[in-house]
Amino acid sequence: MSLLQINNLNVRFGDAHAVPVVDGLDLAVDAGEILAIVGESGSGKSVTMMALMGLIDAPGRITADALTFDGTDMLKLSGRQRRKVVGKDIAMVFQDPMTALNPSYTVGYQIEEVLRQHLGLKGKAARQRALELLKKVEIPAAESRLDAYPHQLSGGMSQRVAIAMAIAGEPKLLIADEPTTALDVTIQAQIMELLVNLQKERNMALILITHDLAVVAETAKRVCVMYAGQAVEVGQVPELFDVPAHPYSEALLAAIPEHSIGAERLATLPGIVPGRYDRPDGCLLSPRCPYVQDNCRRQRPPLDPQAHSLVRCFYPLNQEVA
């Protein structure tokens, strides 16, 4: 039994006929696993996580055949019950550390607040634990930082504090939504290392949302490639990078600048993600796909197991390798 099981998740904004932002997504995460979700902007990565945590407000609508976390059906929970699970067992690290901390309170207060709420720690015990957490995320001079306000910290430092807050409730699942996008390169590596170390140490599951494929290659065990709200390929890490089966995965990998060294222009996939009014009838990638065939434009392919991975394509690539 997986820690997190998502079957046929749909998220729409508007009525039942609105174009889905997340379209029939299936996802399973085991305890202690690192799953990466990659895809370009607007492919539904973040919305999926918001839906999981029940943070989609009206007019957003969530439907799913199953959305279970640790044996609990997240769709059936009342607001109060959900608040007990989310935040303690599921925690999240956000993209921009500068807005992820409340500017009005000190770092220590914000961490202690989580401890008070979810672990019932108070006073000295909470402060002691907050200090331990700050040391855990490798913040130098942790004692003095407890009384610092967020604006007195650098971006990397703030992100460490945000991670400390996220792991304060000892979560079973940590969702990191582009945790390194807003940081500079040297800090990115440190933060990723920290996240992976914490994940190993606590054996928590980690969902890593990113567009940085290099990060994925180094850290994740499985990858889910999303395009326009659908999972187009789900596979193990080295295989998906070595022999991508979906044309979109291939294009994503080709778009890494290092692959275009010596070329005049960077490799790109022409066009943009289909929006609300230009959603094709057939495969969602068909207007942009270099391998498009006639039936691609008429029918939507299902997500089927192929040689190395689950692929949503009629003509998967790289199938000849045994």
Add this chain to the structure above:
Amino acid sequence: MTSPIPKPVTPASPVDQSLLYPSPYKEFWHAFAQNKGAVMGLAFMCLVVFCALFAPWVAPHNPSEQYRDFLLTPPVWLEGGTWQFILGTDELGRDLLSRLIQGARLSLLIGLSSVVMSLIPGILLGLLAGFFPNFIGPSIMRLMDVMLALPSLLLAVAIVAILGPGLINTVIAIAIVSLPSYVRLTRAAVMGELNRDYVTAARLAGAGLPRLMFVTVLPNCMAPLIVQATLSFSSAILDAAALGFLGLGVQPPTPEWGTMLASARDYIERAWWVVSLPGLTILLSVLAINLMGDGLRDALDPKLKNAA
């Protein structure tokens, strides 16, 4: 052996000191002190507040006592002035300085209570409007738009006319008139903050609606509200003076700056000080508060620093 003169205490090591963060109050005071006008405004307001708090001891005479032998005595520096009445007397022989000092009490009271009475409902309505953008929010905002469409003094006069003149009704009228600006300001600030990740993070950590409203979001919206509160403090004093001048505010013989202006306007040609001095007091207090408000704004909101 201990030396008889204790050495000045030095920080244990300079490294420790540099790692300590300045407290937010210290940081605020540092930014506020940069603005000389604001500090002067603060000093003047401290003087006014001191006079108001200790009026019975500071004032040389009883403000209602009529010295029948000294009607319309000029201030001490003019011909005919006496040291007994430093700023002169009014048409009934009452000491102007004492009345001004006593009046400060009332003006500050009106300013403070009307600000509190409009700030609290204003914040509540603004939070509601910001958190419920579907139905409650627009309803509140349209109501506020209607109130803003009426000229504020006219509205205040109408409210006082309905409730009847008097101190408390003046305060209520001024509070109602300045309500819309608080609501709009709070709502705008709330809407800006709601999109930030820390609000999502707080929801994620299990914060309920009241906690989100008052603990997570509200403290981050306070900077513009504090500034608005100071500025509307001064306009409350002005409005109270205007209502007093129209005879709808505080009733004589209670000394109030606006009422003093009104009752003295017949003597403006013979005894200018009876009119000018209360007017000057109102001017200076309002100026001081506005300067202070500007300084607060600069200190609390670095984005607006040095803006016009």
